[in-house]
Amino acid sequence: MLSPERALQIVLDQAYLLEPVELRLLDSRGMTLAEEIVSDMDIPPFDNSAMDGFAIRSPDTLGASLHNPVRLKVLEEDLPAGHTTQKSLMPGYAFQIMTGAPIPAGADAVIPVEDVEMRNEEIWISRPYKTHTNIRDRGEEVWAGEVVLTQGKTIYPADIGLLASLGRSKVAVIRKAKVAVIATGDELIDIEENLQPGLIRDSNSYSLTAQIAEAGAIPQRVGIVADQRELVRQALERSLMECDIVLTSGGVSVGKYDLVKEVVEELGAELKFWKVSQKPGKPLAFWTYGQKLVFGLPGNPVAVMFCFERYVRPLILKMMGRGEIFRPTVKAALAHDLKIKTERTQFMRVIVGRKGEVLWASSTGAQGSGILRSMSLANGIATIPPQKEIWKQGELVEVMLIREIEERPERLPPA
Ligand SMILES: Nc1nc2c(c(=O)[nH]1)N[C@H]1C(S)=C(S)[C@@H](COP(=O)(O)OP(=O)(O)OC[C@H]3O[C@@H](n4cnc5c(N)ncnc54)[C@H](O)[C@@H]3O)O[C@H]1N2
C-alpha cells in the first residue's frame, strides 16, 4: 500500500499556480502577491518631526547649560502635522512643531517640549543639541524606485499598511482556490432536521468547510447527497464545473453502497491512488479530471479532517502560491507508553505542551477514526511510524502542530 509520504508527493505534483486577480487592498490580506511592488515615491515624503516640541537651528544651542541656558524666541506661527510654512527659521528663533509636521527651512533639530522651559514667548534650553536630533528623514523607510514587496510574498497587515502608504488601492494577488464539499451517505441529515433511528447528523461537510476557509480558500458546501449513482454524479459534475478542487466525504471504502469511486471514474477522472498505509484515512482516493483535482475522503469524521490537514491543505496553499505550505512540526517526548498495530503509520491526535524545557505529547484519548472529540482536543498530530509496536514514555515523536503549543502546564494531562 502507498506510504503517506509518497501519497503527499503525488498530490503535490498535481498542484498548479492559480491565476492572478486584481483585488481591493483590504481583500488581499493573507493572499499571495502576484506582482512586484516598486515604490514611486520616498517614504516619508518629506523630512518631519519625530516629536512634539520646537524646531531649532542646532548651532544656536552651542554652549547651552543649566547655568547658562540659551534663549530662543518662539515664533507666533506654529507647525501642526499636515501644515507647511513658507517661512524659514532665522538664528535666535524656534518654531513650535508637532510630530509628523514637515521640518521648516533653516531648522535642523527638534527639542521635545518637555526638555525646554517656556517663559513668556521664549524657550530656555539647558544643553546643546546635535544636528538632526528628532528628525525623520525623507526616504528613510523607502526610496523611490526601491522594491518594497516581492512577488510571491504573503500579504500581512503591515504589508497592507505599506501598500496604503504607497497609494495602492488595488493589488494583484493569486486568486483563492474554490473547493467543493459533497457529503455522501443515506444515513446523513442536516443540522436542523430531526434524528430518526439509524440516522446521524452530517458533521463532515461542516468541519471540512471550516478547514477550507481556515486555509484561506473559498468553500462551496454542496451538502448531503444520498447514496444514489445519479445524485452523486450530478453533484460531482456541477462541482467540477464550478470549483478547482472537489472533496467528497464517505463512500470510498468497500461497502455495498460505496459508490463514489465508480461514479468519479465513470465521469472520466484518472485515478492517481486509492488507499494509503495510514490510520486514520486508509481508503483515501485521489483523481485528476483535466486540471480539476478530486479527493475521495473516507467518511469517518477524524479521517476526513486528518486527510484534509495532511493532503488537501498543502495542495491548496501551493496552488495559491504560498511559500510555506506545511504546518510547523516539532519533536516532542511521548508523555506515556504506547502500543500500536504496526501495519500502517498511525497519526495520533495529541496535546503538545511545554513543561520546563521539554515539549511533551499526550494522546487526546480514544483514537477511533470516528471520534471527533480526539480532534477537537488536539493541538497536534503525531506521526507514529509502523516500525515497532511498543513505544516508551519519553521517546521522541514528530508532531505536526495544528494549533499553538499549550504553555499552561496545569492544562496538560499528567505525564
Ligand atoms: N470491509 C472493510 N470495511 C471498512 C474498511 C475496510 O478496509 N474494509 N475500511 C474502514 C475504514 S479504515 C474507513 S476510514 C471507513 C471509510 O469508509 P467510507 O469512506 O466508505 O465512509 P462511510 O462508510 O460512508 O462512512 C464511514 C463512517 O463515517 C460516518 N460518516 C460518513 N459521512 C459522514 C458525515 N458527513 N458526517 C458524519 N459522519 C459521517 C458514517 O456514518 C460511518 O460511520 O470504512 C471502514 N470500513
Ligand code: MOO
Ligand atoms: O482509515 Mo480508517 O480512517 O482507519 O478508520
